[in-house]
Amino acid sequence: ISTNQTGPPTSIKFADMGLSTVISSTNKDSTGKFLNGENKRIFHRLRIWDKRSVSKSHNASYSKAFTLLDSLKTKLSLPESVIQKSALMYRKSVAKKILVGRSTAEILCSLVYLACRLSNTPRSIQDISDAANIKKKSLQRIYRMLLREMDIKPDTFSPTDFVNKISYSVNASEQSRRLAIEILTKSIKLGYCEGKNPVGLASASVYLAASRYGESISQIDISKVSGISAVTIRERAKLLKQVADKMGMKH
Secondary structure (H helix, E strand, C coil), X not given: CCCCCCCCCCCCCCCCCCCCCCCCCCCECCCCCXXXXXXXXXXXXXXXXXXXXXXXXXXXHHHHHHHHHHHHHHHHCCCHHHHHHHHHHHHHHHHCXXXXXXXXXXXXXXXXXXXXXXXXXXXCHHHHHXXXXXXXXXXXXXXXXXXXXXXXXXXXXXXXXXXXXXXXXXCCCHHHHHHHXXXXXXXXXXXXXXXXXXXXXXXXXXXXXXXXXXXXXXXXXXXXXXXXXXXXXXXXXXXXXXXXXXXXXXX
C-alpha cells in the first residue's frame, strides 16, 4: 500500500488548511456517463451544503488574514518558518477570542512581528508597519497586548542582528559592515546600549563605520532604509562614537 500523499499539500496558513472539498459540476459519474434526473438533484443539494459548510467553518477573517500574510511574506522576504508560526499563532488567537472587537490586519501584523522575534528573524516593527500600511503605534499597542494574552516573553533582538540588513540596503562595504558589528559588540559589552532601540543603534553603527572608510552614505540614506529618523541616528552616533574613539577609530 502506498503511503504517498495525493492532492495539494495541507498548510496551516490556508483558511481551510488545504482540506477543502470540490464537487464537480459536470453531472457525470466516474465512468463519464451523465447522471439521471434524481442523482442530478441530489448532487445539486450536496454542492449547496458543501459551499455553506465551507463558509461557516472558515470565516472571512481567516481568508483576509492569510491573504495579508502572503503579501507580507513577499514584501519582507520572510522565511516559510515565520509564515507558518504566524498562521499558527493567529489560529490560537482566534480560538482564545483575542480578535473580538479588534482589527484582523493589526492582529496579524503584530503576530508576524512576534514570530520574527521568536525565530530571531531581524525585521523591525517599522518594516512591518510600512509593508502593511498600518501605524507603528497601533502595532506596538497590539503587540504588547498579545504578549500579555498569550503569555509569551520573546528574547530581545540584538542590535547586531540588524547591521547586515541595513548595510546591504545602503550598499556599505564589507569592511564597514564588519566594523559596525565590532563597534556595536563593544558598546553592548560596555553597557552603552541598554534600553535603546536596536535598529537605531545598528543604524548609527553603520553610519559611523561607513564614515570611517570615507563612504558617501548619509544619515538620510540610512534613515530611509531603517525607518529611524536622522535625528535619532545622529544622537546614537554621538553615543557610539565614544566607544569608537576608545577603539582608536578617530575621524
